[in-house]
Amino acid sequence: MAAPTMQQPELDTTSIPGYVIFPELDDKAPQATTGLRSQVHPLDQLSVYEISTTAKIIRDFASPKQIKFNCITLREPKKNEYAAFRSRTGPRPERRAFAIVLEQGTPNVAEVVVNLTKSQVEDWKPVHDVSPTLTLEDLDVMERIARADPRVIEVCREIGITDMSKVYLDAWAIGVDRRWGFERRLQQGLPYYRASEYDNQYAHPLDFTVVADTETEEVLSVDVRRVNGERTKVPLEQHNYLPEFISDGYEPHKLKPIDITQPEGVSFQMKGNEIHWANYKMHIGFNYREGIVLSDVRIHDAYENRERTLFNRISVVEMVVPYGNPDPPHHKKHAFDVGEYGSGLMTNSLKLGCDCKGAIHYLDGIVSTSKGQAAVIKNAICIHEEDNGLLYKHTDFRDANVISARDRKLIISQIITAANYEYGFYHTFMLDGTYKLEMKLTGMLNTYCMHSSETAAPYGTEVAPGINAHNHQHIFSLRVDPEIDGPNNSILQSDAVSSDAPVGSPENPYGNGFYCKKTLLRTAKEAAVNYCHETQRAWDIINPNKINESCKKPIGYKIINNSCPPLLAKPGSVVYKRAAFARKSLWVVPYKDYELFPAGDYVCQSTGEENHPYNQSVLDWSNRDEPIENTDIVCYMQFGLTHFPRCEDFPIMPAEPVGIMIRASNFFQKNPALWVQPSQIKNDTSSRNAFSSSDCCGAAKSNPSSRL
Numbered sequence: 001m002a003a004p005t006m007q008q009p010e011l012d013t014t015s016i017p018g019y020v021i022f023p024e025l026d027d028k029a030p031q032a033t034t035g036l037r038s039q040v041h042p043l044d045q046l047s048v049y050e051i052s053t054t055a056k057i058i059r060d061f062a063s064p065k066q067i068k069f070n071c072i073t074l075r076e077p078k079k080n081e082y083a084a085f086r087s088r089t090g091p092r093p094e095r096r097a098f099a100i101v102l103e104q105g106t107p108n109v110a111e112v113v114v115n116l117t118k119s120q121v122e123d124w125k126p127v128h129d130v131s132p133t134l135t136l137e138d139l140d141v142m143e144r145i146a147r148a149d150p151r152v153i154e155v156c157r158e159i160g161i162t163d164m165s166k167v168y169l170d171a172w173a174i175g176v177d178r179r180w181g182f183e184r185r186l187q188q189g190l191p192y193y194r195a196s197e198y199d200n201q202y203a204h205p206l207d208f209t210v211v212a213d214t215e216t217e218e219v220l221s222v223d224v225r226r227v228n229g230e231r232t233k234v235p236l237e238q239h240n241y242l243p244e245f246i247s248d249g250y251e252p253h254k255l256k257p258i259d260i261t262q263p264e265g266v267s268f269q270m271k272g273n274e275i276h277w278a279n280y281k282m283h284i285g286f287n288y289r290e291g292i293v294l295s296d297v298r299i300h301d302a303y304e305n306r307e308r309t310l311f312n313r314i315s316v317v318e319m320v321v322p323y324g325n326p327d328p329p330h331h332k333k334h335a336f337d338v339g340e341y342g343s344g345l346m347t348n349s350l351k352l353g354c355d356c357k358g359a360i361h362y363l364d365g366i367v368s369t370s371k372g373q374a375a376v377i378k379n380a381i382c383i384h385e386e387d388n389g390l391l392y393k394h395t396d397f398r399d400a401n402v403i404s405a406r407d408r409k410l411i412i413s414q415i416i417t418a419a420n421y422e423y424g425f426y427h428t429f430m431l432d433g434t435y436k437l438e439m440k441l442t443g444m445l446n447t448y449c450m451h452s453s454e455t456a457a458p459y460g461t462e463v464a465p466g467i468n469a470h471n472h473q474h475i476f477s478l479r480v481d482p483e484i485d486g487p488n489n490s491i492l493q494s495d496a497v498s499s500d501a502p503v504g505s506p507e508n509p510y511g512n513g514f515y516c517k518k519t520l521l522r523t524a525k526e527a528a529v530n531y532c533h534e535t536q537r538a539w540d541i542i543n544p545n546k547i548n549e550s551c552k553k554p555i556g557y558k559i560i561n562n563s564c565p566p567l568l569a570k571p572g573s574v575v576y577k578r579a580a581f582a583r584k585s586l587w588v589v590p591y592k593d594y595e596l597f598p599a600g601d602y603v604c605q606s607t608g609e610e611n612h613p614y615n616q617s618v619l620d621w622s623n624r625d626e627p628i629e630n631t632d633i634v635c636y637m638q639f640g641l642t643h644f645p646r647c648e649d650f651p652i653m654p655a656e657p658v659g660i661m662i663r664a665s666n667f668f669q670k671n672p673a674l675w676v677q678p679s680q681i682k683n684d685t686s687s688r689n690a691f692s693s694s695d696c697c698g699a700a701k702s703n704p705s706s707r708l
Helices: 048-062 079-086 136-147 150-158 243-249 337-341 574-578 618-623
Strands: 067-074 096-103 109-115 120-127 167-172 186-193 208-213 218-224 268-271 274-277 280-287 291-301 306-322 361-368 374-396 401-418 421-430 435-443 447-449 460-464 467-470 472-482 490-498 514-521 538-548 553-560 586-590 633-643 653-665
Touching: 048 067, 048 096, 048 109, 048 120, 048 361, 048 374, 067 280, 067 361, 136 150, 136 167, 136 186, 136 208, 136 218, 150 218, 268 374, 274 401, 280 361, 280 374, 291 401, 291 421, 306 337, 306 421, 306 435, 306 574, 337 401, 435 472, 435 633, 472 653, 490 553, 490 633, 538 633, 586 618, 633 653
Parallel strands: none
Antiparallel strands: 067 096, 096 109, 109 120, 167 186, 186 208, 208 218, 268 274, 274 280, 280 291, 291 306, 306 472, 361 374, 374 401, 401 421, 421 435, 435 653, 447 467, 460 467, 472 633, 490 514, 490 538, 538 553, 553 653, 586 633
16 A cells, blocks of 8 residues: 555655655656556555556646646446456456646636556546535645735734734635635635644634635635624633643653564454455555545354455545534534545544554555646555454353453554544454444534633533634545445345234233334335434345255345434534435435435535435435345445533543444354354452452363352
């Protein structure tokens, strides 16, 4: 996943923080299509040279138009092409790149497909009434132009700020602002003040917002919020968290070091970007929008002695963070961090001992710049193992036989910084065949200043004097393209319900009967469903063509998702329309190539209009109401949390986890982890032990006083 190993040209590490920028390709540079990458895995991200080659091919094709690149990324092969290649019944798919380009000085946007195998533009499709992702380069415009704008300078002077170098603006997508249409590519700036170089700006929010045109680099509006005709004073009390300010408060003596070692090395093997661990195999990809993409996930079944398919593709394809304060300008704060900014673009370069501990394997991420240069994010992906507590255990009280095995998990992770928030993505695989995605939320609360006449309730919390942190939600969308032991799958809804038979009846004489009610979801509209706490609802992805011989039920994997906050924005609201994917806990639709993003391909400035010709959402796909029974399907699973800020979340938030799990349900004949050797117990001298044997497996020596 890193760039090819050869002498590299001089690099630029300054223009975009966290990126290593490679220069543009010239006519003498090596081409990505000549030998260097001829045997690359079809799902590998584009290399440094493939990105530069793509840019050159597109520029030559578009000449004399002046263009800039919104993205250059892998055009993944169609599913049937990759399946034929994987099964060795078809050729290697041709290598393709996908780019979104903007014609400079115009609102024109086009989608371009480049065939790198043939070195030619294969498709150029103009798209209208859309606004592409705001890249880090785009977002850098706001602070630079706002500080120099006379209107911004004046509104700062009114509240006592005359040094504009101390004014900072977080650039956000604007959502919908009906003062402008798609003729302008908009962003909004949320301003803060810093009293010193490393001061916490979120402790000093300002009472205005800025709207700017990304392409023309001009400030369009400075919107000032007045309360009773008055401006709101800047809260100047300091609330800092960096070591420069609070190092005297650290108490390291209270915590002894924990060292994580694997003296014999890690248990996984990397073959290029494919990982083999325990009984799993999968490919690890990366792109500018989704970040980590896991593909071709398989598991070896020891009982059937064969490799079985689980998932074609797994990725986090969208998230929305709608804020709950209805007062302007907060109604425009609902960030779609995947679609509006790109998880890949915002990925951190991870550091050992800070972001990851133990024996770590890193993979780099490769994205593109507006000039078509390749940019490498070093150590974008962390791969490591962790102990995961008990895998299974039983103590036979009669003869003191103890069996106990330790679980282990493989974690493939990335961390992104989305302005004030950090999100950790932890794709986790366990020895019993379980997959879990855990998100960890940390970073900074989005804050706003309070006028002396205001209270934070009911739409926020005054986390410090004069500082309001508003209620908000985090709703993530996990896209899973399943292949549960075969390409054709179905969805069963599972509800825990009491027996219908009354107490005292022959069928339920004592009234204690309950069972799992299974409902087959036959069409996409039937499968647009919500979680039900009362019935502990779950969903089974089954293969109806494969029956487990023991239980006489279809083999499957169960979606366990009880962290499903309902979208609280009302029907008809801007957020409700734009974030239609968040209305349901689960959507299931038939698979279609390149139908990926549930809020649309173009989320910036989207209105949520249904049946948009270039920007359809999962609601549109569901409304087709196509059959989803015993066919190739895709599941969109929404999970997350509703955040009512606490004082404890300020000035920097303790990490808060939330997750979703998919685990085997009658997929295996029996416990699939019995191949894991039971653990050895070391003598514990810290307290009295019931058993003195050093081996917890087999006939342990018993202490007679411990017998029941």
